[in-house]
Amino acid sequence: MTIKYILFDLDGTLLDTNNLIIESFQHTYRQHLNKEVTREYILESFGEILRITLERECKDCVEEAIETYRRYQIENFDRLITIHTGVKEVVKSLYEQGYKLAVVTSRLNESALRGLKHFHLESYFECMIGADDTDRHKPDPTPARMALEAMGGTPEEAIMIGDSPFDIQCAQNAGIISAVVSWSALPPEIYMVHKPDYVIDSMEELVEIIEELNRK
Template sequence: MSGLKAVLLDVDGTLMDSNDEHARAWVDVCQEFGFSVDYERVRRMIGMGGDKVLPELTGVDEEDEKGKQMKERRGEIFRERYLPTLKPFPRAAELLRRFSDAGLTLVVATSASKTDMQGLLKQGGLESLMDEKTSSSDAEASKPDPDIVEAALKRAGCAPDEALMLGDTPYDIQAANRAGVRCVAVTCGGWSAEELGDAVAVYRDPADLLARFHESPFAAG
């Protein structure tokens, strides 16, 4: 393996405590458009992009006029009702600084829209700590497809074996693995360690990873 050069970072559920609120925004928009969906069903889908969540919940394609309206409205609901209440997980910013101190390039790799991503990073005080950013606009298909991870690798200017992904869902792990990138996972996004078992290492949250950084794949990479 080559030396580790970059960390590809999911945001929702990994750095920001926002997965529940994304699920609520989907429930809200579906209700507005006449679809009754179960919160718990939606919650398990958070981590995938709207290109997968919308048709799965409603049968509406995101490229249809109604689909475009629903996706736009979902974003408005999330940013207006939920984003202002969100906080980063404890010590998330310190973890990012620790990565930077280790000489690693930090690249956001999220299936969120560019507008949501920017809002989340600003809300969490994390925006200035990132070197590069990729979002749903940089990928044909969202996680668990590998597109966004491949786009992040390109931004980082490194090979798959020179990067590690940090995420919180099986979708992150699947997307990373399909791009040839190893993934480290955290359980703070709502998935259990067992459900994240395909990751190379699992931690409770950013604070736990930071506390054990010296023995983590990021230090050994």
């Protein structure tokens, strides 16, 4: 087996956007529903496409709620976003070793690119598939397949890393090795039920897993 292509989720995997997402939802529900919600309540829909969540929560004001959410994110992006430990170093190393890297995210491309640029990561990724590239989203395999097609790869040559059940299922549905990060904001019982191939405790461990797979 030879791994050549590495697909990363963005939110919660490479970048810590948890507080940004949670505060954005809380602000939106406060504005449109006069409703206070807990962090745990919001975590239940983590990884889901924004429109799907807000269509369920704000049936009568979906477009307005989406606009409120996105405006809050734009205004508070730099204040609330951070990068997970080891991400920049490992991503740079993988790129320099010749691996082809992609971001597969449920975030809009413009917003995802802003996050990558904020931490000077954008040049390491050959491809990015965002929410505006397809109307079929994780856990559907389409976004992962689109990324591989854009890079000229096959599922057998790839591994996909994420932090939610949506990421694990997307990889599995596409026939790609799945890995979940233990720094996910979700409790392990939420994602372990989907039986990812690997659980990684650090970005350095991801490198070890890829090297192990390439020795098989």
